[in-house]
Structures are given as structure tokens and as C-alpha cells.
Amino acid sequence: MNAEDIRKLVMIACDLNLLELEVEGEGFRVRIKRSPTPSPPVHREDKAEAEIHYIKAPLVGTFRISRSPGEPPLVSVGSDVRDGQVVCYIEAMRIPNEVISDRKGKVLQILLEDGTPVQYGQPLIALEVERE
Amino acid sequence: MFKKILIANRGEIALRIIRACKELGIQAVAVYSEADENSLHVRFADDEWCIGPGPAKLSYNKWQNIISTAEIKGIDAIHPGYGFLSEDPDFAQICADCKIKFIGPSPEAMKLAGDKFAAKGAARKAGVPVVPGNTDPIKDLDQAVSVARSIGYPVLLKAAAGGGGRGLRLASSEQGLKDLFPIAQAEAEAAFGDPGIYLEKFINPARHIEVQILADEYGNIVYLGERECSIQRRYQKLIEEAPSPFVNPKLRERLGRAAIAVAREIKYTNAGTVEFIVDKDGNFYFVEINARIQVEHPVTEMVTGIDIVKEQIRIAAGEKLSISQKDVEIRGHAIECRINAEDPKENFKPASGEIVALNIPGGPGIRIDTHIYQGYVVPPYYDSLLAKLIAYGRDRDEAIARMRRALEEFVIEGIPTTIPFHKAAISDERFIRGDIDTGFVDGLMF
Numbered sequence: 001m002n003a004e005d006i007r008k009l010v011m012i013a014c015d016l017n018l019l020e021l022e023v024e025g026e027g028f029r030v031r032i033k034r035s036p037t038p039s040p041p042v043h044r045e046d047k048a049e050a051e052i053h054y055i056k057a058p059l060v061g062t063f064r065i066s067r068s069p070g071e072p073p074l075v076s077v078g079s080d081v082r083d084g085q086v087v088c089y090i091e092a093m094r095i096p097n098e099v100i101s102d103r104k105g106k107v108l109q110i111l112l113e114d115g116t117p118v119q120y121g122q123p124l125i126a127l128e129v130e131r132e
Numbered sequence: 133m134f135k136k137i138l139i140a141n142r143g144e145i146a147l148r149i150i151r152a153c154k155e156l157g158i159q160a161v162a163v164y165s166e167a168d169e170n171s172l173h174v175r176f177a178d179d180e181w182c183i184g185p186g187p188a189k190l191s192y193n194k195w196q197n198i199i200s201t202a203e204i205k206g207i208d209a210i211h212p213g214y215g216f217l218s219e220d221p222d223f224a225q226i227c228a229d230c231k232i233k234f235i236g237p238s239p240e241a242m243k244l245a246g247d248k249f250a251a252k253g254a255a256r257k258a259g260v261p262v263v264p265g266n267t268d269p270i271k272d273l274d275q276a277v278s279v280a281r282s283i284g285y286p287v288l289l290k291a292a293a294g295g296g297g298r299g300l301r302l303a304s305s306e307q308g309l310k311d312l313f314p315i316a317q318a319e320a321e322a323a324f325g326d327p328g329i330y331l332e333k334f335i336n337p338a339r340h341i342e343v344q345i346l347a348d349e350y351g352n353i354v355y356l357g358e359r360e361c362s363i364q365r366r367y368q369k370l371i372e373e374a375p376s377p378f379v380n381p382k383l384r385e386r387l388g389r390a391a392i393a394v395a396r397e398i399k400y401t402n403a404g405t406v407e408f409i410v411d412k413d414g415n416f417y418f419v420e421i422n423a424r425i426q427v428e429h430p431v432t433e434m435v436t437g438i439d440i441v442k443e444q445i446r447i448a449a450g451e452k453l454s455i456s457q458k459d460v461e462i463r464g465h466a467i468e469c470r471i472n473a474e475d476p477k478e479n480f481k482p483a484s485g486e487i488v489a490l491n492i493p494g495g496p497g498i499r500i501d502t503h504i505y506q507g508y509v510v511p512p513y514y515d516s517l518l519a520k521l522i523a524y525g526r527d528r529d530e531a532i533a534r535m536r537r538a539l540e541e542f543v544i545e546g547i548p549t550t551i552p553f554h555k556a557a558i559s560d561e562r563f564i565r566g567d568i569d570t571g572f573v574d575g576l577m578f
Contacts, residue, residue: 060183060197060204092200093230117204119182120197121166 001028011052012109012126023109025077051131053103054111054123061092063124065114068096073114075125079107087125090118105129133449134158134208134233139173140198141213144503144520145425146173149211152441161205163198165191167511172503179205186513192216195223202232209233209448211441215515218424219246235448236402237423244398245423248292248330251398255418258393263335263409263417269328273313276331280309283333289313291320292328300367302334335409335417337569340364341376342407342422343391344432346443348453349401355388356436357462359405359428363557365480365573370550371557372428373467374435377528377566383414384462394418403429403444427470427520430501434466434524465528467535469558471502471519473510475548484512485547493541497524497534510547518549528566532558 001023013021013032022031057063065073065088075087083104089096105127112124136159139149146162150173153160162177167186174180181201184191191197193216202210210232212218218236221243227234236242244250249269252262264283269292270276280287286304289312301316303309313329321327340361347353360376361369379387391406398421405426407419429440438455447453474480490506502519504510510518523538525531539555557563557576 060181060200062204092196093203120184120191121182 001030006030008108049131050128053105053127053129055087055101055125057090057118057120057122057124059090059092059097060120061090063112063116063118064089064091064096075107077107081105081107081127103127103129136161136207138202138207138210140210140217142168142173142192144501145213147503148501149213149441150176152445156442156445163201167513186511188513195226199230207232209235211235214424214427233448235444237400241398241400242423245421248420251421254397255394258397260390260394260418263332265332270331276309276313277306279331286334288332288334289316290330291324292330293324293326335411337412339378339410339569341410342405343387345391345395345404346453347395347401348447350452352453353392353395354455354457354460355391356432356438356460358384358387359431362568362570363572364570371469372431374431375462387416402447403440428468430499430520430522431466431468434522435462435464436460464524464526465531466522466524467531468520468522469554470517471521472516472550473518473547474516474550476550476553482516483547484510487544488546491543493538498538
């Protein structure tokens with residue numbers, strides 16, 4: 001985790017209008033907290049080569065980071081993801097449905113806890129992708 | 133009684149059901165498509181959940197997402213409104229399998245009601261007259277010609293699997309039938325995936341009169357009088373009223389008893405509508421049963437004082453009907469105009485876009501059921517109904533006078549609407565006399 005990584009997390013927090021964002025990985029833990037008053041928008045460099053892409057829920061159900069409870073998550077922060085790769089599941093009527101990444105990139109953030117109910121179109125995973 | 137109801141619909145009817153839930157102390161959960169994010173049914177529900185993108189087949193007809201939402205939200209019952217999944221017996225069955233109460237008839241009764249041939253068979257069995265026609269779907273032209281010869285021209289061609297006026301064609305001669313049969317078949321195939329055609333004698337002039345019924349799960353059935361729905365364009369209703377200016381108390385009772393007999397025959401429960409064609413001599417013929425709440429239900433509510441949507445919920449919750457036939461009293465007169473986002477000058481072409489200015493009428497005897505507001509953007513995906521304007525009066529003349537002035541007060545700017553059509557229709561001499569039939573719109577200048 002370096003300053004660039006933290007900057008990206010701040011961008012995610014702003015994008016999703018989060019008041020608090022906590023990330024834990026091997027040997028680090030970062031918590032970003034926003035004051036409840038509106039803060040000036042984060043300046044993004046137009047020339048940046050990376051951008052954030054959200055993998056969204058294609059159906060209504062329960063977010064599952066692994067196929068079944070106890071199994072390791074399909075992806076975690078920092079994982080490289082291919083276009084077309086299964087990244088998580090949405091369980092609907094007790095059936096796990098694969099969620100497929102529609103872009104190639106690196107996992108910046110898993111936005112929901114395992115077991116969270118999701119609406120159609122809800123962002124699930126933030127990817128850092130190359131600007132198109 | 134239920135604690136939480138999911139409303140599997142949008143627009144004015146979703147709002148109507150939310151209102152009934154609130155009055156009964158039930159939590160209402162709205163589902164919505166991305167195109168309806170800013171819709172009033174989303175704002176006024178106690179809870180809401182996005183179920184898909186704009187196109188209905190990916191959202192309001194996507195039963196998987198609706199059932200998943202019901203499971204997530206801990207729903208007791210689903211109210212389907214009208215259209216979308218409301219008359220899909222498979223959806224009603226899925227709800228039953230998932231232990232969610234479907235607010236409507238049983239899947240079996242719905243299946244019978246939705247099958248034109250089975251429903252007519254049930255009517256015949258119950259001793260109710262039906263329009264002369266074939267008893268099984270017609271698959272080829274030779275069969276159609278032979279049926280038409282036996283019942284006599286003109287004949288109406290309908291999609292055996294469908295409703296709502298789609299696939300309808302009128303043939304006044306054998307040559308006409310030969311020309312139109314393949315077109316009707318292709319339309320039926322495209323709209324409903326089934327090319328089967330139903331052929332029936334075309335009764336002209338005819339009135340379209342329907343009877344509202346309520347049936348509980350203990351065999352009690354009442355009728356709430358009739359609605360006159362003769363003012364139609366391409367078989368789509370535009371103006372409805374209750375009672376019909378044509379129906380006298382004796383005919384009302386005969387129609388009501390016939391409606392109950394058909395409902396009993398198919399073991400129908402919940403609210404339903406039994407449609408009849410009535411000729412100029414008062415002979416009536418069963419047409420179909422609509423196994424849902426109907427768009428035009430408010431005119432019946434106004435003249436009976438019975439809240440049909442609340443009754444639907446009570447019946448589904450297992451309550452006995454609180455009224456018997458002698459409690460049903462028709463008082464005064466109510467008229468409904470459907471205000472659609474359509475341009476009457478451009479052959480009623482549907483429109484979408486932003487409502488930039490809006491004035492909703494009010495005053496004595498006026499009821500508006502609508503989901504629109506100033507700044508609302510009419511999405512292109514759904515039916516064009518914007519508002520139902522209902523005028524109630526002590527008698528028909530007062531209802532017409534109130535409707536006329538309410539139409540003057542009603543301002544919708546930004547998109548074309550059917551308000552100019554309604555102004556012309558309500559002021560037409562034939563309408564004022566009550567001299568209306570299903571050909572009324574064709575002879576109207578506006």
C-alpha cells in the first residue's frame with residue numbers, strides 16, 4: 001500500500017459517496033473517513049492512464065464472494081481480473097449465479113460484505129482499468 | 133392481515149396500491165426499473181428495490197428478480213396490478229410455491245380465465261350466452277372460411293392466446309377474411325408466440341359492458357354493478373362510466389347474475405371483471421373474464437363506495453367478504469377519462485418526454501389517479517397512461533359537467549396528450565344523450 005493506492009481509495013470513497021472506507025490486507029490497514037460536511041471534489045488528472053470501473057449486479061439476490069460459505073473468495077484486493085472472468089456470485093432463489101467481469105483490470109475494492117442483498121445494477125467490485 | 137406487500141408494477145396503479153396498503157397499515161415495497169428511479173411509486177413506498185433496466189421484459193416482467201426481492205424483503209404477498217405479470221398463471225404458481233400470497237385468483241382459475249375457449253366453455257356450462265364462434269383455435273384458412281359461413285359475416289378475428297386488442301381484425305366478407313386471416317395469424321404469432329385464431333360473429337352496433345365482481349375464498353361472490361366501456365379506439369378503452377346509461381335495473385341484475393355464474397363455474401376468487409357485448413335490444417353475450425384489477429375500477433368505487441383494492445387485499449389475506457349483495461347500492465354517476473401521452477391529431481401516436489408544466493384539476497367530485505408531476509420524464513418503455521381523471525356527480529349530467537370543467541383545468545405541457553380528444557368526446561351530442569357504441573370514436577371530430 002503506497003500513497004498512490006491510498007489516493008485511489010479516496011477516489012472510490014468519493015465516487016460512491018461513502019462516509020467511511022476500511023481496507024485490510026497483508027501487513028496493512030487503511031481507514032478513510034470523510035467529514036459529514038461536503039468536501040471539495042477530488043481533483044483527477046486528465047492525463048491519468050487508469051480509471052475506476054465498477055462491476056455491477058446483473059440480477060437481484062445476495063452477494064457472495066465465494067461459491068459457498070467457507071470457500072476462499074474468488075478475488076481479493078489486488079487480484080488481476082480478466083475480461084470474462086467470474087469474480088463473485090449472486091445467489092437468487094438459493095442458486096448461485098456467476099458474475100462476470102466485463103473489463104480487464106486489478107481489484108481495487110470489494111464494495112460489499114459477503115451475504116449483502118443487492119439490487120439490480122448495484123456496484124459490487126471496483127476495478128482499476130486502463131482508460132479506454 | 134399481511135404485514136408487508138410487494139407491488140410488482142409501476143405508474144398510477146402502483147401508487148393506487150401503495151395508498152390502499154397505507155390505509156390498511158401494511159408496509160408497501162416498490163420495485164422499479166432504472167427508467168423509473170424518479171417515479172412517485174418509488175418515493176411513496178415504505179421501501180424500494182431496483183429490479184432491472186428500462187425494458188419491461190428485463191424488469192417488471194422479470195419474475196426472478198421480483199421473487200428474489202420478495203425473499204430479501206420478507207414479503208407476505210405480491211400485488212401484481214394490471215398488465216405485466218398480473219395475468220400470468222405461471223407467476224401466480226411460482227408465488228404459491230415460494231409461500232408468497234399472490235393477490236388475485238388461483239393459478240388454476242387464472243389459466244381458465246386466460247384461455248378464451250375454456251372461459252367460453254365455462255360460460256356455456258353456466259348457462260350464460262356467448263357470441264357465436266368456434267370452440268377451438270383455428271389453424272388454417274379453410275377452417276376459418278367454413279366457421280365464418282356457419283355464423284355469418286361480419287366476423288371478428290382475434291388472437292386465441294392474446295388480449296388487449298392486439299391481432300384483432302374485422303372481416304365483412306369471405307374475400308376480406310381471405311385477405312386478413314394470414315395477417316391476423318402473423319400478428320398473433322409475433323405478439324403471443326401462438327398463431328391460433330379465434331373467430332366470432334361481429335355484433336354491431338354493440339356496447340361493451342363489464343361487470344365488476346368480488347369473490348372471497350369461501351364461495352361468496354357479489355357484483356358491484358356494471359361499467360360502460362364502449363368508447364374505444366382500436367379496442368382500447370378511452371372513456372368508461374358507471375352505471376351504463378343503457379342498463380336498467382332489470383338488465384343490471386341479469387348481467388350481475390350471469391357474471392357470478394361464470395365466476396362460480398371457474399372457481400374464481402378475488403376481484404375480477406366479466407366482460408359482455410350487449411346489442412341494441414339488450415341481448416348480452418359473455419366475452420371474457422379479466423383476472424386482475426382493471427384500469428377503470430375507480431368509477432365503480434365512486435358509485436358503490438367500495439374500495440376494490442383494499443377488498444382485494446382483505447380477500448387474499450383470507451377474510452370473508454364484509455358485504456353481501458343487498459349491501460351493494462349504486463349511487464350517482466362516475467365517468468373516467470384516460471389521459472394518455474398520445475397525440476390524437478397524429479393518430480394517437482405515443483409520446484415520451486418531460487412534463488414541463490402541470491396543473492391538476494380539483495374541486496367537488498373530482499378524483500385523479502396519477503403518477504405524474506412537473507418535471508417528470510415519461511419513459512418510452514411502458515404504456516402511455518399518464519392519469520385517470522374521474523368525475524363523480526349525483527347524476528350523469530352533473531358528472532359530465534364536472535368532467536368538462538376538470539378537463540378545462542387540466543394542463544399538461546411538454547408532451548401531447550389525449551385531453552383535446554376527451555374535451556370533444558364529452559361535449560359530443562351523442563355522448564351527452566348516452567347514445568354510444570363501440571363505433572363512437574370513428575364518428576368523432578376533434
